[in-house]
Amino acid sequence: MTSVEIKYCVPCGLLNPAIETQTRLLNEFGQELDSVTLIPGHGGVFIVTADGETIWEKGVHGADLDLELIVDAINDRLLSEA
Template identity: 50%
Template structure:
């Protein structure tokens, strides 16, 4: 099954965004996901990985929760 990791910057205050995204993904995919984990970080990071593959990185992508959900949907087994 599919594992999602959301890495977020604690000092930047991105925890709320990470929690909201986590809840959205759980609402959309429920038991199709094995895990949706939050990983605290720093340095401005906000990155989403699905089964170890980065599907969103704040450094290169504009934040769009629908695009992130679509990327997860493509990888849900």
Template identity: 75%
Template sequence: MTVIEIEYCVPCGLLDSAIKTQTRLLNEFGQDLDAVTFTPGHGGVFIVTVDDETIWEKDVHGANLDVELIVGAVNDRLPAEA
């Protein structure tokens, strides 16, 4: 199974973006995931990891959250169904 971690900046008010991302991932892949967790951070951070591999990072991908890109990256990392 798969664990997703969303680290978000508390002072920047990125909790809503983290919740939006978590909700979309759970709606899309809920039965295939072990967990989608939040890690509070600071310094403008917003990072999404799948099994400890970074798939989206605000400093790399820009300030505009791209949930579709995140969904696609998670889908690419899930085991293929038999």
């Protein structure tokens, strides 16, 4: 099983994209995931990790949230566990 963490910048107003990401992952994978945790941060951060491995990071993977890339990466991870 996989645990996902979404660290997001509170002052930047990134709560809504974090919730959108969390909701999408739960809708896509449901009980296949151990957890999808939101972690408040600062400094413009928006990082999605799965079991400690970075899946998507604002600035590294672009400024616009790429939910398809995140979903595909989590899907690949779950398939490799099966």
